[in-house]
Amino acid sequence: MPTEPPTPAGPAPGTGRPYVSFAEPETDNGFDTFDSFDTYDPLDQATTRLRTVPARARTRPRLVAAAACLVLGLGLIGGAVTGSWLTGDSAGADGALSSFEAAGGLWHSVPVDQLFPRTVDGQGAGPGGADRTWTRIAVAPDSGCANAFDPLLRQVLAPVGCLRLLRATYTDVTRSQVTTVGLLFTNADAAAMTSLRARFQQQGLDRRTDLMPRPYAVKGTVAAGFGDAQRASWTVSVLTDAPVVVYAVSGFADGRVVTAPQPAADAVKPGVTTAPAQAGLGNDAQGLADRVERSLRRTVGSASEKPS
Structure with a gap:
């Protein structure tokens, strides 16, 4: 996953060093056409930036990272389900035939x-x-x-x-x-x-x-x-x-x-x-x-x- 160089920042008040975390990825969740279906991978278009934050905000990056993983996971699952529907997959979750x-x-x-x-x-x-x-x-x-x-x-x-x-x-x-x-x-x-x-x-x-x-x-x-x-x-x-x-x-x-x-x-x-x-x-x-x-x-x- 490509990253941008860290942005220089001075020490946060009350600390002697910066703390590095991941920002939220930027994604595009749209299909241009339904003529053909390609599995969408948010990782192909996600851009992750490094930034410095004060030490007192250390818990927020962890929440952001967890949320990002959840979004990516749901996106992949949703993509698989959508792909099954668009391609006429004959067997659903319960194995029912078309x-x-x-x-x-x-x-x-x-x-x-x-x-x-x-x-x-x-x-x-x-x-x-x-x-x-x-x-x-x-x-x-x-x-x-x-x-x-x-x-x-x-x-x-x-x-x-x-x-x-x-x-x-x-x-x-x-x-x-x-x-x-x-x-x-x-x-x-x-x-x-x-x-x-x-x-x-x-x-x-x-x-x-x-x-x-x-x-x-x-x-x-x-x-x-x-x-x-x-x-x-x-x-x-x-x-x-x-x-x-x-x-x-x-x-x-x-x-x-x-x-x-x-x-x-x-x-x-x-x-x-x-x-x-x-x-x-x-x-x-x-x-x-x-x-x-x-x-x-x-x-x-x-x-x-x-x-x-």
Whole structure:
């Protein structure tokens, strides 16, 4: 720590020699910008001066030095806490995980009935605001992403990776329509998920028929004939507050081939007369995906809450 030469002073009254002590350091405790965070060290800018004081004031320097140490200590602690906050440190004093990290581990810690309820109520989710109810008929074993997406969609999703894929297939009350809902848990951080979402939005990737997710068909159920050719409507949603891609794809349960599939965002618009729109298959895909996503967010909120 740099010091200035002592200032000459005569002996204090009643003493034969001067007493030397530390004055209070001069510090600047401000940040110019929050664009980048550098740990602030008051010692870098502190300037300490020596001075002489009368012997009768010997106790004051000790108090000043102690106060200075306390201020410096609090400053360093405060800087560490501020740094943790600004950099998004996921673990606080109680070790609570951030919601983003908490979401990444839900695939192995949450019961399947919580992620994919046995029955999903879609109040107002059907065409014209009609109510919908979907019943789960099959749950796929958790797996990787092989054969779950069309080849080009698999390439688009490759930058965020595939940690685990969870899928379930539902049918409507008439058992004439089927929908597969999927939760792709990725290996990506928030920046990568944000980048992927921006790409989907800017390039309209969620509307391309060569970028559709594939259904999960199960023998012995009404979804036994639900293959790639039966896909009628779909939706893909890239989350940015969780390392998850939510998707749904719907079709007819009778195995009919659909030659003109339509993205759910278009099929749910009023006045659309395509087969997927009139059958409400866009509503099935969009409605189920939305409700599974909401359930996931509620689960994330509960998993990331700090202990009381």
